[in-house]
Amino acid sequence: MENSTPKLLNIKYLLCAAVLLFYTSAFAQLGKTLTPDVVLVQYAGSIGYGSIGAGYDVFKNKRGNLDFVYGYVPRSKGGILHIITTKFAYRPFKINLGENFTLYPVNPGVFFSYHLGDEFALSRDHEYFEKGYYWWSTALRSHLSFSNELKINTAELLHDKGIKNVSLYSEFNTNDLYLVSWYKNQETMSITDIFKVGVGVRMAF
Amino acid sequence: MQKFTLLLFTLFILTACGKFEYSPNQAFDENTPRNINEININRILSTPGDDTIRFVLSGDSQRSYDSDVKFVELVNQTPNVDFVVLDGDISDFGLLQEYKWIDEIYKKLKVPYVGVIGNHDYQGNGEKIYENIYGAKNFSFIYHGLKFVCHDTNSLENYNDGTTPDINWLQTQFDDPNVSGFVPIGHVPPFSAEFDRKLEEPYKNILNGPKLICALYAHVGKTDTYHPYEEAAPYITTGGLDNRQYMIIEIVNGKLNTKVVKY
Numbered sequence: 001m002e003n004s005t006p007k008l009l010n011i012k013y014l015l016c017a018a019v020l021l022f023y024t025s026a027f028a029q030l031g032k033t034l035t036p037d038v039v040l041v042q043y044a045g046s047i048g049y050g051s052i053g054a055g056y057d058v059f060k061n062k063r064g065n066l067d068f069v070y071g072y073v074p075r076s077k078g079g080i081l082h083i084i085t086t087k088f089a090y091r092p093f094k095i096n097l098g099e100n101f102t103l104y105p106v107n108p109g110v111f112f113s114y115h116l117g118d119e120f121a122l123s124r125d126h127e128y129f130e131k132g133y134y135w136w137s138t139a140l141r142s143h144l145s146f147s148n149e150l151k152i153n154t155a156e157l158l159h160d161k162g163i164k165n166v167s168l169y170s171e172f173n174t175n176d177l178y179l180v181s182w183y184k185n186q187e188t189m190s191i192t193d194i195f196k197v198g199v200g201v202r203m204a205f
Numbered sequence: 206m207q208k209f210t211l212l213l214f215t216l217f218i219l220t221a222c223g224k225f226e227y228s229p230n231q232a233f234d235e236n237t238p239r240n241i242n243e244i245n246i247n248r249i250l251s252t253p254g255d256d257t258i259r260f261v262l263s264g265d266s267q268r269s270y271d272s273d274v275k276f277v278e279l280v281n282q283t284p285n286v287d288f289v290v291l292d293g294d295i296s297d298f299g300l301l302q303e304y305k306w307i308d309e310i311y312k313k314l315k316v317p318y319v320g321v322i323g324n325h326d327y328q329g330n331g332e333k334i335y336e337n338i339y340g341a342k343n344f345s346f347i348y349h350g351l352k353f354v355c356h357d358t359n360s361l362e363n364y365n366d367g368t369t370p371d372i373n374w375l376q377t378q379f380d381d382p383n384v385s386g387f388v389p390i391g392h393v394p395p396f397s398a399e400f401d402r403k404l405e406e407p408y409k410n411i412l413n414g415p416k417l418i419c420a421l422y423a424h425v426g427k428t429d430t431y432h433p434y435e436e437a438a439p440y441i442t443t444g445g446l447d448n449r450q451y452m453i454i455e456i457v458n459g460k461l462n463t464k465v466v467k468y
Contacts, residue, residue: 044225078231115230119330128361138329175229177298185270196226
């Protein structure tokens with residue numbers, strides 16, 4: 001019996017190694033498709049004081065973005081808040097401004113922000129609160145967005161192929177609760193009252 | 206490049222307008238009002254007034270900005286109002302922007318106002334935002350010999366943990382022999398389902414006494430007068446601004462007069 005233990009262990013090791021090898025190669029393949037097309041940093045825009053993220057070009061025409069972003073609000077700016085956001089936007093219009101500049105003037109989108117932390121919850125504790133009384137989630141906000149983006153062909157301009165292009169953007173957004181607030185108060189509120197703004201930079205590799 | 210200039214110009218304007226938001230749940234931003242209650246109580250105390258104490262009891266301004274604007278216009282046309290109480294559910298969702306919208310409307314009142322915390326003001330980060338903007342959740346002031354005891358009665362938002370209302374704090378407030386009368390003000394009335402049943406008895410024992418003039422609340426959505434503990438002094442709830450209702454309350458030599466305004 002004592003002799004069989006190392007043998008069994010050997011088989012286990014072999015199996016483990018085989019499994020590891022399989023997963024490594026599988027993830028290497030997957031890794032290629034999972035490598036983001038862009039990285040981004042953003043200031044404000046309702047998803048953090050500062051936020052960083054990675055994004056993918058979607059659709060064949062590469063006019064769509066799918067971004068995954070982490071945002072942080074420090075205590076000195078009204079936090080501490082940690083926010084995870086998923087963004088989707090589409091660029092229907094394109095204006096060429098010379099050889100190396102492209103303007104996407106109005107890009108509609110939606111995004112969903114999730115606030116981490118004890119103050120925020122997806123739904124209320126129904127042991128205490130009647131279902132439907134607080135009908136919204138405090139953690140999850142749905143946003144509507146419009147951005148404009150100026151894409152600079154840095155690869156050409158800087159003769160550096162490391163970064164394909166750099167985009168500067170500003171993004172206006174509102175959320176479900178602001179929209180509800182505005183909808184019933186149109187005598188005294190303007191739609192511009194409920195839009196907030198952020199600015200950011202996207203870099204494509 | 207004209208369009209590019211236009212884009213930069215737009216960005217500049219936006220920056221100037223301060224429309225950058227870090228989160229709807231942020232606890233404050235650079236133009237958040239602070240310490241409204243303390244500042245406004247000082248204003249109330251510095252007005253000479255007269256024998257008649259006349260103030261407005263309003264509540265449930267939550268997500269009713271059109272109505273709130275109208276309310277401020279009406280109160281500004283009402284003569285001899287000493288101050289206004291905003292008795293909870295200032296906000297609907299506990300968001301900073303809501304609190305700021307409400308203060309922008311209420312600060313157009315000719316007279317000072319104080320804000321009391323409501324259950325909706327606890328939502329999300331709302332409790333912290335209330336404290337940043339208005340100050341402590343329990344506070345009091347003495348005006349012409351009357352003590353206005355504004356306090357947090359939102360038991361359920363604190364999971365009925367025995368802290369809310371703060372019985373010890375209330376006891377010290379009511380142990381005051383130098384005042385001629387007491388006017389406690391909270392958002393959730395003690396006979397409401399959202400009030401901690403275990404605290405109802407000690408609560409009413411503190412409030413009820415010969416010097417109680419009236420106890421004022423909002424929350425229930427209608428204007429009504431109750432005598433739930435067979436006391437002489439009434440427990441009053443005001444209908445909310447969300448239902449286009451408020452009350453004018455007048456106290457002359459300890460005698461109470463109330464008027465309901467529906468608009």
